[in-house]
Amino acid sequence: MAETATLRAGTPTRRRSRGIPERRLAWLMVAPSIVLIAIVALWPIIYAIWLSLHEYSLRQAGLSRWASPAGFGNYQDALQSSEFWEATRVTLIFTVASVGFETALGLAMAMAMHSAFKGQGLLRTVVLVPWAVLTVVTAIMWRTIVDPNLGFVNTLLGTNTVWLGEEPHALIVMIFADVWKTAPFMALLLLAGLQVIPNEIYEAARVDGATAWQRFRKITLPLLMPALLVALIFRTLDALRIFDLPKVLTNGANGTTSLSLLAQRTFQENRLYGEGATLSVLTFLIVMAVSFAYIRLVGGNIRGMTED
């Protein structure tokens, strides 16, 4: 026994003396990835933060200064501007509503596609079509559909509304268009989640006399939770950064200016680099905060559910 112990203890020592220690080797092997991530992900973020602390002159080429006071002038201005809070409000409403509907609809679609029936393959393909359409094309399409003169929505609903010209109608159209486009994506992610749930569990539950609702509530939902959570996070982060839809639908009019649209307008159209970067950094912080909130809230629930 003692002999084997020493032998076992001796092996790593010998191995270490021959080459690079394992820990260092591990670091070396991940180093290229870390460098790559630093270049493509970290550097732009740091650069954006750097920009956000400065003011760049529109009059004098190359003239810049710290945004007083203490480099935080742009943040102070942004947090005091009604535009920023309005854009935050619009973005949050859009996110909650669109992700909510997409999840509900996507789940229903996934359940429908999961049950075996004739033409299942065809349905799965057809359902994905809206997702394949470019967002800009989606937006142009919906512009035409809700046009009071050229579109059919007013005829269909018997209304006489200028959909994109009124508040909150414009935002409703924007949410609707996003749900139309993205629910299939949600459905696809959830379908993948559904397919890994073993059929035996359902059979056992059926034998025990569980109703369809109970099976959904006690088996499907908890086991689907990881896939659902990943899908939710993805969609939420996407929705919080929504840009192309409002840009093309309304150019931000009638309560549809999202944070990203505001940041892009400030940064690119107006060339206010400092102020624009500030808005992107703030958007980034909001996205981060929401993501962590997700893990805190929903992540805790999962633990509870699985320990049941």
Add this chain to the structure above:
Amino acid sequence: MRWNRHVAVWLGVAALMGGVVAGCGDDDEGGGGGGGGAGTEETGTTEGAKVIDPKSMDGAKGEVTFCLGKDTSGDKTALTKKFNQEFKSQGLSAKMLEFSTSADEQRAQFVQRQEAKSGECDVFYSDVIWTAEFASQKWIFDMSPYVQTRESEVIPATLESVNYDGKFWGMPQQTDAAFLYFRTDQVKEPPGNWQEVYDVAGQNDGIVYQGAPYEGLTCDFLEIAFAAGGQVLNEDGTKAVIDSPENVKALQFMVDGVKDGTAARGVTTYMEEEARRYFESGKATFMRNWPYAYALGEKAPKVKGKFDVMPFPEFEGGGKAGILGGHNLVISVYSDNPGAALAYVDFLTQEEQQIIEFRDFTLAPTVASVYDNKEVKKKYPFATDLKEAVSQAKVRPVSPVYPQISQAIYKNVNEALAGRTSPEDALKKAQSEMQSALETF
């Protein structure tokens, strides 16, 4: 527990992607964004800008790179080919670098290069509204000595768009001005003023224009506001003067048109294409649009042969106006061969080339004599109307903060048209937004 870790990994990935996207947008544009730091003393002048030497183009050699948006009509490709044939023996040639079709993107591409002090673009096809901004950044040559030699040939209104700080910063190459399209089967006599236009429209099928909040609305509003005698900025461009009785009157006039149904329902969401389709479906008596809609209208079964165009009429108690569109040729200060660049600019703005632009590609020239060319007149019955429209047109406010000025106009005018605010309040707000933009660092 295991799931939690999974989720955390996904979150990390997703957050990172969020970061990349947010960061990239910035980085793209910023590209060394004026990081120079404080140092230069003079503020807001073009003092010390490089001046082009008109003699430098004589016998110039080398290759010129012409940066422009996607050449969808093919005119610049054809003319560049012609240039290369004619100047081959001199050792001078040109090539084109085409950016996106989107105007915003073209500007962004050029701005990026200039901020990086890149000499990639010798000549740039600048929209008339960008020229002042480029000049204020000293990104382009002061071309006054050259432009002055050509001044008499060019329609004076177009020269206003290259005039900043008392100097000429480019050569106008292509121009544009909108028309009032009207249905000849409903309108006997072209109306004499805007009020009459709306009266006749109200009795028939109304008017359609571009009322969505974007650059197009800035044009549509200013066309009427300028005619009513209004202004946007004071003489030296330091003060906003949009909140004036004349402008309020003009805006009130437009708002009334929306309220009483003279303007098409939904006009507050319309851009050029929606307006054109609306007019082509036979639903409007009048349409405000650019000349491009003419040829397309002739192909639309419902209005074909039943419409004509006219330059904008005067505003009662005011005068005639219009808004000038189009492009100027500007030369980058980072070009290593400005003489060759100037030779190319000179070539593109000669009468011979300008006739080709109009005759073969329906692009309005800046050289006045072209509009009287027989061949051109025969092919385009509206040539005289167009010359008149261009000549009476005015440039949009020339300012380095033009994008913000335009936003202040179109956002607030749109609010007023939609009936959410009064014309007075809308222009007050536009005034204060503009003033703070003018006072930015």
